[in-house]
Amino acid sequence: MGRAKLNLLIAQFGKCKEDCLDAIKRRENEQAWFVLARSRFFAEKFDECNKYLDDGLKKYPTSFKLQDLKVKCAAELKKEQDTVRQITLIN
Numbered sequence: 135m136g137r138a139k140l141n142l143l144i145a146q147f148g149k150c151k152e153d154c155l156d157a158i159k160r161r162e163n164e165q166a167w168f169v170l171a172r173s174r175f176f177a178e179k180f181d182e183c184n185k186y187l188d189d190g191l192k193k194y195p196t197s198f199k200l201q202d203l204k205v206k207c208a209a210e211l212k213k214e215q216d217t218v219r220q221i222t223l224i225n
Contacts (some may be wrong), residue, residue, distance in 0.1 A: 138169050156167040164194045171203055180211040 138153035155171035157163075167190030174183035187204045194200060 135166060135169070138166070138173075142169060142173055144174070145176070147173045162193065164190070164197050164200070166200045167194065168197070168203065171200065171207070175203065175207055175210070178210075178214075180207055180214060181206045184211065 135153075135157050138150050138157060141147070141150035141153060150179060151170060154166050154173065157166040158170070167186060167214065171183050171186045174180075174186060184190040184204070184207055187200055187207060190200045191197065
């Protein structure tokens, strides 16, 4: 988990994702799901972030961190969809 956090800090989001998925296979915990979702959020892969947040919330439904990130992710996903919609209307 430490290496995943380090990769998140130095913006190596792909490596962070790999490390988190490996950590979840070995010893699943709330923190691994949170760091995994954050790596997808920072990489602006909001669909993937949402998927991992849903999976994490199934295991840890009372997690404030996961719930908070879910709200932020939904807002960013809506912004992105609105931007794409505006671009397609212009063309």
